[in-house]
Amino acid sequence: MKIKEISEGKEAFMPLLLEGDEQEDMVRRYLWRGMLYAGYEAGALVAVCVVTEEDGSTVEIKNLAVHRDFRRRGFGRRMLLHVESAWPGRTIMLGTGETPSTLLFYRKCGYSYSHTIKNFFTDNYRSPIIEEGVRLRDMIYLHKKP
DSSP states (O other): EEEEEEEOOOOHHHHHHHHSSSSSHHHHHHHHSSEEEEETTTTEEEEEEEEEETTTTTTEEEEEEEEEGGTTTSSSHHHHHHHHHSSSEEEEEEEEOOOOHHHHHHHHTTTTEEEEEHHHHHHOHHHEEEEETOOSSSEEEEOOOO
16 A cells, blocks of 8 residues: 555545544544545555644544445555554554444554543534444544554
């Protein structure tokens, strides 16, 4: 996978970004200030990731999405490795819902539990988000320290 840093035309990536965060106004809250990485395989867009610099020691992955036709083939893991190498020496934070397979994926990639923001999804999203039969309520934060 070839990963490119995107600085202009970020809106063009919205369809795939919405697979990682289902509400467009929420994506817009961080997209303008975040670093957008786009992953390509044989010329096709397969993954996107938005990272924000939170302070001198921490960055946060705000969105990581892999196109549904390319999932479970290592592209998400490769995007995480790219972010980790692009931000050496930084703690990497990310927030996700209580979806079992997503939490397992991040744990397998070396991320561990940090904290929970109760009712994040029910308080900030207009429609319920249901993944793998689980209605997302709380934001689970994970981190990986350098």
